[in-house]
Amino acid sequence: MNKDILLILAIALAGCSSGESSKSETDNFQFSYTIDTVMVDAGEHLFFVKTNFGFSDVDAENKLLYNLNIIDHNVEVIDLEELNLKEVIQYQEEGPDGMGGGFVMKINQTPDGQTILYDITGIKRMDAEGHKLGEVKLDPKEWKGDELKAGESVNLSSLSTKDGKIFYGLFGTQGPIAETEGLVILNTADQTRKLIRTDFLDFLKDFMIEMEMNGRTMRMGEQTRLNLINDQLLISTSAKNAIWKYDIQTDSLTEKTYESTLTSNIKKGNFPRQTSSREDLNSARAEKSKEVTFGDVIYDKDRMIFWRFSKEMDRLAANDSIVYKTILTAFDEELNQLGEERISGNYITDLSPYLVDGQFWHFLNLEDEVAFIRLKPNFEND
Template identity: 35%
Template sequence: MKKLLFLPLFALLFSCGGESSEETTADFNYELTYEIDTVMVDAGDHFFFLNWGMGIADVSSDSKTLFNFNPNTFLLEIVDLDQMKLRETVQLEREGPNGVGGGFIGRLQVLENGNLKLFDFNKIHEINQKGELVSTFEYEKSEWTGYEIAEDESFEYHGTFSPDGKLFFTRLNEQGFGEPAKGILKLDMEAKTIELMEAGDMFERLDQFSITMRSGDGKMMMTTGESVHTNFLNGDFVITNAAFNEALVWQPEKDTLVHKTFNATLTTNEKTGDFPSEVDSQEALMAIMDQKREQVEFEQMIYHPEGDLLWRFAEDKDRMIADSVIKKQVVTLFDTDYNMLHEEKIEDYPKASLRFFKNGMLYTYVNIDDEMAFARIKPIGGSETGGSLVRMD
């Protein structure tokens, strides 16, 4: 059993233009008494697709259902999170009236109506839970008004829809593999309008960590950079990244991206290092990536509905044992105005690509002997909120 007491800290918030700033402080304590346990998912006779670490998976808005997609077999696995067992599998079609094949599906998003968005590299399919095709979105310039995407710009299909599916946010890129994004596009799927939203210099700053591997004849083989996280949190569209302690936030009432920066005390606030922009071997690329992994890495924010808080995990270098880097994991809490409240080191809790709150408990995917399981930060006694908010007058 562990007990955390979250006390208020100061945070500095800046606008995109950097012309105004506001110093804020939280005025409540957050106390959490918890234990960490693990629950297994009953697969019956089925073998879950876990090769990608739940990289193409999402959870319904009520946290009752998990959808996991196998891009090789086009099999959709549907898990009942109340019963912690496989509910059913749905075989999607590659061709025909319900066909969603022809490319490579690399992302999945569940809408609030239960339909699923499947993101291909040049189109986005929407299906229902029976695997029936509802619609397919392919950008056609003539159908849209507002910002006109130029010939030297590219539309990125791996974006994020609002929970109701009416808005779509994605990056606008320059033509050319590995070029930094020029901004964020907001598409109104009903009005067929496009708006370019300035993202400050986030993508330019992230470009310093982009590394391209070229072959001996100069041909580009691959590019790797820092992760950019996009998701909707309590009605807001939020962009964060792995390298900097910051967020870009779009709120419906403001209809603009606002840049917020945070000041950590238990981790560094950004990655640093003079890394080469190009290498000529996979070994050199892996060596640089290992150096970068020794530094801080911020995950995306997660909304905790019972506590009306935002949680975010980060990893950073803690200490060295001989030649081995020992990392520490830190959880930071924010209020829904994106004020940083507190940060706390968490022991013995896994890092993973899929985290979500259910009944006040934080679930994190873990692979145990090739079986699907979830580690939970579980509150002890009474409330299902995972802690208590105490207003300090």
């Protein structure tokens, strides 16, 4: 499918840390890209697309994508090389191998074939045959080490792991008035918890929208993402052109800020912060959506660089719908900005795609069939 048709489809569906700054070296680092779209052959199977693959993860080494069906309690395994359904792993809801009926917040796939489910009851490790390998409860009383204060808990959806044994994430107050208090490291082998209290994310409070109604308060904030790369934990937010790096070996946290020539470097905050009705809340969210949003930091181990998508309103169309511009930025292994490129047209996709075989894979629902938009950066030496 050519690029123009693909873009039409996408539109239709559509202070505790030290700091450094980095400017783009676009003149010395340039890349082009190609875009296509591919369909996945499901055979007689009906893929679970109600969550738009929001509960999925990828095994990039084996080119397999795992999509959790939270209704039927199974995982659909898609072969991204053959572009077909490889298998469906069926889980039990209850019993010794049961995944439970709790609300799943996230799914992780480990290199050794484990599927890790995060839900309100804790963390469950499942094997490729649907058997439960283990379960970890996050009740504060069951853990040794640093203690959580009253009202604090681990943010399950933020957790990241490589081996299914040590987990890294955020902690703080949860629920309608959530606030982040710092980083948490959970070692399930000895049931120990380490808390790193820091205020480096306090600036995000400036971009919260609050709704007070019937004596209750609800807050809607920014996304904070964590990526575990080698012995470093990278933290980024949707609000600011910056990346924080926590070095596990040295127990140090540093911040690198960047300057873009194509987008704003931080949200401007030109939207209402206080609302008292659903209508006002939706209006405030619409205004906020016009401002810059930064995506996940994605590591390309073959090229030894990092990538990140971002978007910002380019203009309003005649019907007042938002036309966005999408930017792809590259960073070297030291997180210095190398260059940035605007993706042509109104390229509207998820800002945290999977990187497999040198290509970014963005899920696309085409009338309940599974497709992927693929964007491949190209360099002169490729």
